[in-house]
Amino acid sequence: MIDLAQPEARLATVLLEPRALLDSVFVRKQLDRFERNRRRGEESTREGYEFYDITAWSLPHTFGLDAAWTEDAVGIQAEAVGDRPERPAGAVSGRAQSGYVFPGGREASARLAMYLLHEGFRVIVATDWLAANGTRWAPGTYIARVQRNPATIHDRIRELATRTGAQVTAVQSAFPDSGMGIGSEQATALKAPKVLIAAGDGVSQTSFGDVWYYLERELEYPVVPVDLARLGVVNLWDYNVLILPEGSGATMLRRIGSADRLKRWVQEGGSIIAFGGAISLLSSKDVALSTVGIVGRPGEEKDPKAAKDSTPADTTLSPTARPGPPLVSATAPGAGRPEGIPGIIARATLDRTHWMTYGYDRDQLAVQVSNDFLTPSKKGDNPVSFVGRDLVLAGFAWPNNTERLLTGTAWAVVENVGQGKVILFADNPLFRAFWRGPAGLFLNALLFGPGR
Numbered sequence: 001m002i003d004l005a006q007p008e009a010r011l012a013t014v015l016l017e018p019r020a021l022l023d024s025v026f027v028r029k030q031l032d033r034f035e036r037n038r039r040r041g042e043e044s045t046r047e048g049y050e051f052y053d054i055t056a057w058s059l060p061h062t063f064g065l066d067a068a069w070t071e072d073a074v075g076i077q078a079e080a081v082g083d084r085p086e087r088p089a090g091a092v093s094g095r096a097q098s099g100y101v102f103p104g105g106r107e108a109s110a111r112l113a114m115y116l117l118h119e120g121f122r123v124i125v126a127t128d129w130l131a132a133n134g135t136r137w138a139p140g141t142y143i144a145r146v147q148r149n150p151a152t153i154h155d156r157i158r159e160l161a162t163r164t165g166a167q168v169t170a171v172q173s174a175f176p177d178s179g180m181g182i183g184s185e186q187a188t189a190l191k192a193p194k195v196l197i198a199a200g201d202g203v204s205q206t207s208f209g210d211v212w213y214y215l216e217r218e219l220e221y222p223v224v225p226v227d228l229a230r231l232g233v234v235n236l237w238d239y240n241v242l243i244l245p246e247g248s249g250a251t252m253l254r255r256i257g258s259a260d261r262l263k264r265w266v267q268e269g270g271s272i273i274a275f276g277g278a279i280s281l282l283s284s285k286d287v288a289l290s291t292v293g294i295v296g297r298p299g300e301e302k303d304p305k306a307a308k309d310s311t312p313a314d315t316t317l318s319p320t321a322r323p324g325p326p327l328v329s330a331t332a333p334g335a336g337r338p339e340g341i342p343g344i345i346a347r348a349t350l351d352r353t354h355w356m357t358y359g360y361d362r363d364q365l366a367v368q369v370s371n372d373f374l375t376p377s378k379k380g381d382n383p384v385s386f387v388g389r390d391l392v393l394a395g396f397a398w399p400n401n402t403e404r405l406l407t408g409t410a411w412a413v414v415e416n417v418g419q420g421k422v423i424l425f426a427d428n429p430l431f432r433a434f435w436r437g438p439a440g441l442f443l444n445a446l447l448f449g450p451g452r
Contacts, residue, residue, distance in 0.1 A: 001074075015059050018069055019394040022055065027396070032321035034339060034398060039315050041329035054343030054370065056395030057434070061345045061366040064437025090161035096146055096170035099182045100157055101132055104140025105359020107219075108166040110443040113142045114221050115160050117192035122148045125448065127355070128186040131176035133169055140358025140444075143182050145174075191450040193221075194239040198278075200227035202251030203244075207275060210430040211245055214439070228255040236265040240450035243273045246371070246428055249280030259287040267418030269452025273445050275428045276371040282422055289422050291378040292413055295405055296337035338405040343370040343431075344395030346386065348411045354383035355448050356414060356423075359440050366393055367438050368427045373409040380415030380422075384441065412441055419451040 002012055014020065033047040040046055060067035090108060092100065102109045104125070113123050126141040144153060161168045174183030195215065199208055208225075215223045223243075226234055236242070242262075244252070256262065266272060266289060274282055282290040314335055315328045333339070346369045350357045365384070376382045386406050397403055413424040423445045429438035 015057075016067070016069070018058055018061070020056070020058075022396060026050070028320060030396075031399075032318070035317050035321040036324040037333070037339075039317070039325040039328045039332050041331040042333070043331070044329065049340075049342075051342040051396070054368075054395070056343060056345040056368075056393070058345065058394050059434070061393060062368075062435045062437060064365060090163070090165040090167060092158045092161050092168040092170060094170040095154055097172040098147075098174045099143055099145040099171050100153075100168050101137060101144075101171055101182060102142050102161075102166050102168045103359075104138065104142060105361070105440060106166070107439070107443070108164045109142055110440075110447065111164040111219050111221075112157075112160050112166040112168070113190065113447060114193065114219065115164065116144060116157065117190055118221070119156070120192075121150075121153055121156070123190050124187040125190055125355075125358070126182075126184075126187050128180065128184075130180045130182060130184055130186070131178060132171045132182050135169070136179075138359075138361075140355075143187060145182065188448070190447055191240060191452065193241050193446050193450060195221075195223040195241045195243065195446070196226045196234070196236075196239045197223050197243045198228050198231075198245065198247075198252070199225040200229065200255070202228055202255050203247040204277075206432075207245035207247065207428050210428055210433060211243055213433055214430050214442075218433075228252055229257075231256055232258065232261060236261065236270065237268075240269065240452050241271050241273065241446060244275065244278035244281065246276035247278050249277050249282075249284065252278060252281045253284060253286060256281075259289075263287070263289060263417075266420035266422065269419040269450065271421045271423065271445075271449035271451065273423045273425070273442070273449065275425045279372075279374070279424050279426075282424070289417055290413070290415055290424060291380070292410065292415075292424060293375040295373040295375055295409060296333075336405070338373055339398045339401050341370060341398065341402055342396060343368050344397055344402070345369075345393045346391050346406065347388075347393050348384050349387050351381070351383040351385075354381055354414070356381075356383040356412060356441055356444050358444055358448075365437060367411050367429070368431055368435055369406065369411075371427050373406055374411070374413065374424070374426045376408075376410045377413045377415050380413055382410040382413055384412035385410045414445075414449075421449045421451065423449055 004012060030049050033049060037046045102112060116123050124143045126139055128139055130137050157168060171182055174181045180186055197211055215221050281287055283292055315332060317324045345366050348365050348367045350360055350363055350365055386409050391403050391406055411426045415422045429442045
């Protein structure tokens with residue numbers, strides 16, 4: 001509980017308030033520019049907006065936490081918090097006869113699974129509910145069976161649990177009292193992630209840094225940066241994951257050259273994880289590894305009629321926006337084209353039957369939106385999408401534009417390509433190392449995506 005009756009009240013408010021307010025004069029100025037831009041053609045000189053940075057950063061949202069805000073004094077006994085708490089101590093409940101289980105949806109568990117896989121141990125993930133030691137375990141639970149691993153598994157899992165902070169339960173029998181146990185076939189073997197991260201021209205340095213920092217520094221898992229121009233030279237078959245951070249899809253395509261080799265690698269079991277602008281590389285006709293589109297681009301309008309016909313409400317200027325272009329351009333944005341936005345926080349809905357959402361115990365998740373809106377995959381899965389109303393949780397959104405056009409789009413997509421997968425995030429799920437709520441989706445993509 002954080003009381004705002006303190007010297008650092010202003011800082012606490014900025015970090016924690018659900019929705020920060022922008023200056024009304026500033027907002028009106030941006031809305032006026034928006035109205036004038038709606039009258040200009042698609043290749044005209046448009047007025048720029050004056051947002052310096054993202055407009056939403058509420059930490060309870062970005063970390064995916066439950067939080068409440070009250071203006072009233074509440075009768076809760078608060079305990080003072082001093083220094084930063086240490087990472088929770090990991091432990092193993094004993095020596096297993098059958099196997100070890102540790103719950104999904106926890107970063108410590110994912111780290112433990114990745115370390116075990118990296119060292120050559122065999123780990124599987126439950127794809128349905130199972131029972132062990134009198135407890136029900138949800139889909140996404142990690143299992144290391146004793147019979148499928150060398151005898152060193154006992155000492156090593158205890159050492160790694162202490163290092164990662166994972167809570168591991170030793171299971172003495174594969175046969176449950178009811179339902180399925182850890183010996184069930186309702187489990188999938190995992191492959192050790194061998195990770196390449198694209199770098200160089202065309203790749204956002206900050207987005208690259210977000211991924212590299214999370215994997216190398218926070219998870220302490222080895223990754224290999226590779227310049228895009230060398231994808232045609234490096235032996236892709238030594239790896240099974242390629243991460244494409246945000247960037248320019250056109251520049252990426254130019255630097256990669258022919259995509260035939262990359263496509264063959266995916267079809268044979270490789271997994272690509274792409275953020276934001278990198279998605280346009282994979283959906284381009286020269287690469288054709290994804291069927292997603294961008295809302296508002298030619299052929300991708302959510303409402304083709306609205307995209308062709310600009311209604312008076314779309315182009316009429318308010319008194320504060322005048323004067324403006326006296327004529328409305330024939331290619332002026334219609335009702336089907338979203339206006340670019342600074343970073344906002346939006347409410348996404350999860351398909352909790354999909355492996356990408358393993359470990360999440362609720363149907364909705366706060367995510368960042370600052371890039372293009374993705375049309376849903378035509379042949380794959382859309383495990384994270386925007387449905388319903390009141391999607392914008394925090395940040396500046398354009399009226400009668402942002403939320404209306406965001407509805408029905410996808411935030412995360414999974415498409416099967418041969419034995420491999422293409423996994424897309426509309427925005428960077430690891431943005432600036434303070435977005436950690438969606439990090440579980442990224443970890444699931446990393447662990448469950450590779451097919452080789």
